[in-house]
Amino acid sequence: xxxxxxxxxxxxxxxxxxxxxxxxxxxxxxxxxxxxxxxxxxxxxxxxxxxxxxxxxxxxxxxxxxxxxxxxxxxxxxxxxxxxxxxxxxxxxxxxxxxxxxxxxxxxxxxxxxxxxxxxxxxxxxxxxxxxxxxxxxxxxxxxxxxxxxxxxxxxxxxxxxxxxxxxxxxxxxxxxxxxxxxxxxxxxxxxxxxxxxxxxxxxxxxxxxxxxxxxxxxxxxxxxxxxxxxxxxxxxxxxxxxxxxxxxxxxxxxxxxxxxxxxxxxxxxxxxxxxxxxxxxxxxxxxxxxxxxxxxxxxxxxxxxxxxxxxxxxxxxxxxxxxxxxxxxxxxxxxxxxxxxxxxxxxxxxxxxxxxxxxxxxxxxxxxxxxxxxxxxxxxxxxxxxxxxxxxxxxxxxxxxxxxxxxxxxxxxxxxxxxxxxxxxxxxxxxxxxxxxxxxxxxxxxxxxxxxxxxxxxxxxxxxxxxxxxxxxxxxxxxxxxxxxxxxxxxxxxxxxxxxxxxxxxxxxxxxxxxxxxxxxxxxxxxxxxxxxxxxxxxxxxxxxxxxxxxxxxxxxxxxxxxxxxxxxxxxxxxxxxxxxxxxxxxxxxxxx
Amino acid sequence: xxxxxxxxxxxxxxxxxxxxxxxxxxxxxxxxxxxxxxxxxxxxxxxxxxxxxxxxxxxxxxxxxxxxxxxxxxxxxxxxxxxxxxxxxxxxxxxxxxxxxxxxxxxxxxxxxxxxxxxxxxxxxxxxxxxxxxxxxxxxxxxxxxxxxxxxxxxxxxxxxxxxxxxxxxxxxxxxxxxxxxxxxxxxxxxxxxxxxxxxxxxxxxxxxxxxxxxxxxxxxxxxxxxxxxxxxxxxxxxxxxxxxxxxxxxxxxxxxxxxxxxxxxxxxxxxxxxxxxxxxxxxxxxxxxxx
Numbered sequence: 001x002x003x004x005x006x007x008x009x010x011x012x013x014x015x016x017x018x019x020x021x022x023x024x025x026x027x028x029x030x031x032x033x034x035x036x037x038x039x040x041x042x043x044x045x046x047x048x049x050x051x052x053x054x055x056x057x058x059x060x061x062x063x064x065x066x067x068x069x070x071x072x073x074x075x076x077x078x079x080x081x082x083x084x085x086x087x088x089x090x091x092x093x094x095x096x097x098x099x100x101x102x103x104x105x106x107x108x109x110x111x112x113x114x115x116x117x118x119x120x121x122x123x124x125x126x127x128x129x130x131x132x133x134x135x136x137x138x139x140x141x142x143x144x145x146x147x148x149x150x151x152x153x154x155x156x157x158x159x160x161x162x163x164x165x166x167x168x169x170x171x172x173x174x175x176x177x178x179x180x181x182x183x184x185x186x187x188x189x190x191x192x193x194x195x196x197x198x199x200x201x202x203x204x205x206x207x208x209x210x211x212x213x214x215x216x217x218x219x220x221x222x223x224x225x226x227x228x229x230x231x232x233x234x235x236x237x238x239x240x241x242x243x244x245x246x247x248x249x250x251x252x253x254x255x256x257x258x259x260x261x262x263x264x265x266x267x268x269x270x271x272x273x274x275x276x277x278x279x280x281x282x283x284x285x286x287x288x289x290x291x292x293x294x295x296x297x298x299x300x301x302x303x304x305x306x307x308x309x310x311x312x313x314x315x316x317x318x319x320x321x322x323x324x325x326x327x328x329x330x331x332x333x334x335x336x337x338x339x340x341x342x343x344x345x346x347x348x349x350x351x352x353x354x355x356x357x358x359x360x361x362x363x364x365x366x367x368x369x370x371x372x373x374x375x376x377x378x379x380x381x382x383x384x385x386x387x388x389x390x391x392x393x394x395x396x397x398x399x400x401x402x403x404x405x406x407x408x409x410x411x412x413x414x415x416x417x418x419x420x421x422x423x424x425x426x427x428x429x430x431x432x433x434x435x436x437x438x439x440x441x442x443x444x445x446x447x448x449x450x451x452x453x454x455x456x457x458x459x460x461x462x463x464x465x466x467x468x469x470x471x472x473x474x475x476x477x478x479x480x481x482x483x484x485x486x487x488x489x490x491x492x493x494x495x496x497x498x499x500x501x502x503x504x505x506x507x508x509x510x511x512x513x514x515x516x517x518x519x520x521x522x523x524x525x526x527x528x529x530x531x532x533x534x535x536x537x538x539x540x541x542x543x544x545x546x547x548x549x550x551x552x553x554x555x556x557x558x559x560x561x562x563x564x565x566x567x568x569x570x571x572x573x574x575x576x577x578x579x580x581x582x583x584x585x586x587x588x589x590x591x592x593x594x
Numbered sequence: 595x596x597x598x599x600x601x602x603x604x605x606x607x608x609x610x611x612x613x614x615x616x617x618x619x620x621x622x623x624x625x626x627x628x629x630x631x632x633x634x635x636x637x638x639x640x641x642x643x644x645x646x647x648x649x650x651x652x653x654x655x656x657x658x659x660x661x662x663x664x665x666x667x668x669x670x671x672x673x674x675x676x677x678x679x680x681x682x683x684x685x686x687x688x689x690x691x692x693x694x695x696x697x698x699x700x701x702x703x704x705x706x707x708x709x710x711x712x713x714x715x716x717x718x719x720x721x722x723x724x725x726x727x728x729x730x731x732x733x734x735x736x737x738x739x740x741x742x743x744x745x746x747x748x749x750x751x752x753x754x755x756x757x758x759x760x761x762x763x764x765x766x767x768x769x770x771x772x773x774x775x776x777x778x779x780x781x782x783x784x785x786x787x788x789x790x791x792x793x794x795x796x797x798x799x800x801x802x803x804x805x806x807x808x809x810x811x812x813x814x815x816x817x818x819x820x821x822x823x824x825x826x827x828x829x830x831x832x833x834x835x836x837x838x839x840x841x842x843x844x845x846x847x848x849x850x851x852x853x854x855x856x857x858x859x860x861x862x863x864x865x866x867x868x869x870x871x872x873x874x875x876x877x878x879x880x881x882x883x884x885x886x
Contacts, residue, residue, distance in 0.1 A: 438709065438758035445738055445749055454738045457722040469722035471737075479733055491847060492727065494693045495718035538814060540850050566847060573811020574689030575821060575847055592718060593821075593847060594693035 048155070049187045052132070052147040052168065053180040053194035054125070058085045061124050062114045064176030065317030065332045065402070073320065076104050079116045112320060118144065127315055128177070129307050131339070134346035135168065140187070140304040146194065148187045148304060175339065187304055188253065188296040189240050196251040233298075240297050245271040254292055258285050313343050313351075316403030322360065323399045326390045329358075333386055336404045341379040350375035350412040354382060356389075357403045358396070368393065371451055373442040373474065375410040381440065385447045392448065442474065464549055465496065465564075465590060490544050491566065493577045493591030500588035503537075503578065537578070541566040546579075566593070659787055662698025663841045670805065671831040675699055675787050679804025680778045684828075686794045688717060690811030691823040693763075694728075694843055696789065700761055701729035703787070708760035712753050713737045715746050715765050734760075743767055747777070754780040754788050761787040775802040797828060805830050812840060819849040 054060070058077045066073075074090035076083045083099045090111065095104045104111045121144055129147055132139050135158070138150035151164060158164040165181050172179045182199050184190035193199070247270040249262045267273050274297075282290045294300035317332040344350060352372040359365040370385050446454050456472035458479040472479055542565030562579040569576065577591030658672025667673050675681055675696075685692050700711055711734050713720050719737075726732055740746040746766055753759045754777060766773075769790065781788045790803070797808055806829040812822045822842040828835045 434709075434758065437756050441710075441752060441756040441758045444752055449738055449740050449745055449749065453740065454736065457720060457725065457732050457735045457737060459722045459726055459732065469719070474736075477733075489727070491845065492721060492724040494697070494721055494724045494728070495688070495716065496721040497718050540814070540848060568814045568848075569687070569689075569811075571813075572687040572690065573813050574687045575691070576689055591721065592689040593691065594688055594718075 046152060047150055048152040048161075048183055048185065049190045050149040050151045050165070050168075050181060050183050051142075051187075051190040051194040052128075052149065052172070053182070053191075054128075054145045054147075054172075054177055055180060056085070056087065056178045057121055057124065057145045058116055059087050059114075060177050061117065061120050062318050063087070063320065065335075066320050067328070067331060070320055074104075074108055074111045076101070076111055076113050077116050078113055084116055121145070123314075126307070128172075128175075130309065131171070131175075131342065131346075132168070133307070133309055134342065135164065138304070138306045140306055142191060146191055148191065150304070150306075151183070175335070184243060185236055185240055186296060186298045187302055188292070189244060189298075191253065192244065192247055192251050192296070195253075196247055198246060237297050237299055241270075241274050244274075244296070245269065249273055252292075252296075254289060258289055261285075309347055311409060313340055313406040313409075314403065315339055316357075316401055319400050319402070324396060326393060326396055329390065329399070329402060330387075332402050333390075334383065336402070337379055337382045337386065340382065340404060340406060341377060344377040344409075344412070347409075348412045349409045350377045351406050351409055352376070353406065353408040354386070355405045355407075356386065357401075357405070358393075358399045359401045359403070360398045361400060363397050366393065366396070366399075371443075371446055371475075373439040373446070375408075375412075376439070377412055381443065385443055388444065388447050446474075462549070464546065465492075467549075469496070491541075491593075493575075494594045495592040497590055497592075500579070500590045503587040503589055537567045537569060537576070539565045539567045539578075540575075543580075545582075564590070659699045659703060661695075662702070663695075665839060665841055666825075669827055669830065669833070669836055669839075671833070675789075676804045676831070677785050677787050678782050679831075680774060680781055680788045680790055680802075682774075682790045682792055682796070682801060682803040682806040683809055684792050684794050684797050684806065685809040685811075687811060690809060691821060691843060692791060692809055694845070695809070695823060695825075695841070696761075696763070697728040697730070699787065701731075703760040704731035704734045705729070706760070707731075707734065709757070709786070710734055710736045710753075710759045711761045711763070712749075712759045713763050714750055714753075715739055716763070717765055747773055750788070751777055751780045754784045754786055757784045757786065759784070759786045761789070763789045763791070765791045771799065771801050778802050778804065801829070803829065810838075814848055816850070818842075819846050821845055821847040 059075050062077075063071070063075055072089050074093055074095065075087045076090055076095060077085035078101060081101060083095060083097055083101070083104060086095050086097065086104075090104070090108075093107045093111075095107055095111070101113055104113070125141055125143065125145065125147065129139050129141050132147055132149055136149050136151050136154045138153075140148040142148055151161075155161055155164065158167060161183065165183075169179055169181060180194050180197060180199060182190050182193040184193055248268060249270065250259050252259065252270075262273065267276070273293075278290055278293075281293070291300065295302040315336055317336060319332075323329060340351075340354075352375040354370040354372075355367060356370070357365050357367050368389050370382070370389055372381070372385070442454075454474065456474055456477070456479070458470055458472045460468055460470040460480055462468050470480070543563035544565075546562045546564060548560055548562075561582045563582065564577060564579040567576050567578045568574065575593035576589055577593065578587055578589050580587050658670055658674025658676050660674040661667055661670070670676070683692055683695070704711055711730070713735070716737065720735070722732055722735075725735065738749055740749055743766065746764065747769065750762055750764045750766075753762045769792070774790070777788060777790070794808065797806070806827070808826045808828055810824045810826075812824045820842050822840050824838055824840050826836060826838045827833075830836075
């Protein structure tokens with residue numbers, strides 16, 4: 001299968017500008033940074049940086065929606081008609097980077113190809129940054145494929161570094177991303193280690209832990225605490241340099257020309273590079289390179305620009321082959337919903353509106369919305385309602401992309417478990433449970449029957465019978481409260497016809513009896529069965545004269561008053577509410593005393 | 595209490611000295627069984643409400659929602675509408691009082707804030723002012739109009755099972771006994787009043803519903819001012835079908851306006867309009883202007 005057409009991009013176009021912004025962040029806020037630099041230069045290095053490197057990101061943005069049985073398919077990503085990325089199975093087949101697509105197809109007919117989509121890569125990366133926000137608030141995006149997390153503040157919360165790494169790695173794997181995790185004391189150092197794949201050289205900030213331990217037990221570490229901060233700093237810098245010794249210069253995040261000239265000088269790894277005098281390097285490669293090296297080793301502070309939590313959720317899944325039945329959407333839907341639930345939990349938010357989009361490159365998009373009665377964060381409820389809605393979609397043609405957008409976010413209710421299970425709190429739980437049940441029923445009804453077919457009732461401030469009530473939308477609950485309900489007013493029928501039905505026009509007076517046709521509801525103009533005395537309408541109570549709404553635009557054309565009567569069908573004993581217009585004496589049925 | 599012959603006891607053993615004791619223990623067992631929750635005796639249906647001695651067996655039984663009509667309450671097993679099963683109201687002509695029959699119970703339930711009163715595909719719009727004057731709290735009323743019959747039954751089953759509705763009223767177009775059985779099962783878990791409005795034809799078919807009542811409108815008679823409703827219970831728990839009986843509403847709907855015929859019908863020839871628009875352009879008024 002060849003997929004050369006551009007895959008639909010669900011993100012907004014300004015994302016590209018954001019890429020630029022992220023890349024040039026250091027230039028943008030120079031003044032701001034210089035202040036930080038001054039304040040941080042004296043402090044010892046106390047931060048621990050975790051770098052998440054996603055080597056397969058360009059491929060994974062397409063493949064993560066695959067069913068498990070498709071995961072072994074060779075995939076290549078093309079840039080300018082050459083293979084720029086390939087997955088493991090493609091690598092095993094012998095497809096190399098730089099090969100043409102024809103070469104790849106010669107090696108295997110199973111190869112699936114996608115055009116590289118950098119915009120989508122960035123949006124996925126920023127989504128993952130939002131996901132990583134659950135671990136630490138200090139998350140930086142390093143385009144195109146890295147995230148930097150300052151984890152020094154959250155190690156205790158997650159029971160140490162190893163547990164945290166395990167948690168992050170398994171979280172990424174379950175979302176369908178392969179990752180390389182490295183730690184170091186400076187952001188640049190951990191980034192370089194991750195890119196080079198030297199994970200075992202990760203440096204854990206021993207000082208960070210030891211200094212805290214010393215603070216707790218001052219008696220045991222008397223000699224160490226007296227050590228000045230500058231000395232400690234020197235030793236950590238040496239530690240960073242040591243951890244980077246084996247790093248090839250080609251993995252440094254610098255200009256390619258500098259790398260080339262370094263290699264021509266015979267300097268291949270960082271050990272040799274660090275041995276060179278700084279002043280010479282400064283003269284030769286310019287001040288930016290030396291600045292980079294200083295930041296790499298922690299000699300200069302390197303403040304990062306952290307992301308701010310996103311107030312909306314947007315994620316999508318692309319399918320390898322077109323899906324044409326909704327049953328096979330279950331797996332990707334499950335994945336998206338659990339990601340949404342994670343997103344909401346991390347921010348203590350809840351939502352009441354999920355909008356799904358099923359799209360295909362050659363069809364129009366199919367949208368469906370799920371509206372909930374109250375904002376919640378419940379995976380099961382989202383799942384069951386989505387399934388309910390999905391069952392209703394009949395004419396699914398082909399789908400190659402499924403996306404979920406959530407814009408309406410509300411702060412979640414504080415959920416605290418009861419300390420004392422049992423006696424007095426059970427009642428409160430019962431109430432909550434009742435509320436939950438009600439919400440669930442309402443959600444189900446509105447999802448399956450459509451939000452319009454479900455409404456409440458309210459009386460309205462108008463004397464005209466058809467305007468004396470109004471439907472109430474359940475999310476608004478705009479009930480009109482009358483000062484007093486007119487229990488002693490003239491009786492009203494329990495059921496009202498939406499439109500008054502015409503009764504036979506010709507009638508003969510027989511006292512107070514009007515003959516009607518076979519059935520009241522049927523319009524039998526011109527053929528009233530006068531002969532049948534069983535279908536005779538007897539007027540009982542009335543008239544009650546009801547005036548038109550002279551203030552209302554729509555009523556102005558029909559300046560007519562109505563005389564209402566309660567009538568009974570002699571044979572059936574039904575009580576009906578009928579009226580007659582004052583001008584043309586036409587009779588209508590308007591209500592039924594059910 | 596009558597003595598029951600027990601199949602396990604050999605008649606020959608009656609002569610043995612322990613026989614009298616065994617008989618006594620048998621009676622005690624029987625007494626204990628009758629005290630159990632959920633046990634009721636058909637003969638207690640009517641007497642249960644009067645005599646205190648059987649109140650124990652009644653408390654174990656599902657208490658119904660009082661109908662508001664004491665004659666009807668007496669006929670029903672839980673002294674009210676059953677809340678653990680479906681009630682079927684069978685009638686042919688709308689307007690005889692089929693909903694007015696439920697109104698007191700609905701008003702009670704809505705005042706207790708027990709949950710929604712759900713109206714599923716009613717034939718006409720439930721009229722809010724009338725519901726309010728019947729004492730029903732409108733904030734607990736929910737109306738849904740499913741497009742298909744399947745959706746209608748689905749909604750009713752969901753509502754009955756969810757226990758967030760105190761009453762579910764439905765007007766299905768046609769429904770068979772299997773579907774009624776499903777609803778019956780759903781209503782057992784939800785403990786809400788479930789009412790199906792069906793046509794009189796359904797009376798001939800068997801139905802698993804807990805309670806079935808045939809409703810016929812009673813004719814207008816000039817002698818009484820209140821409207822009334824004739825009904826016949828054709829299936830109920832703990833009792834045989836009843837004869838036709840009548841309940842009377844307190845609504846004065848049969849009251850005739852005294853001079854009604856003279857006002858509206860005997861003098862229909864009112865030709866000249868009361869209100870005349872004055873046209874300032876007419877010659878009469880032109881003359882007036884000129885004079886000034």
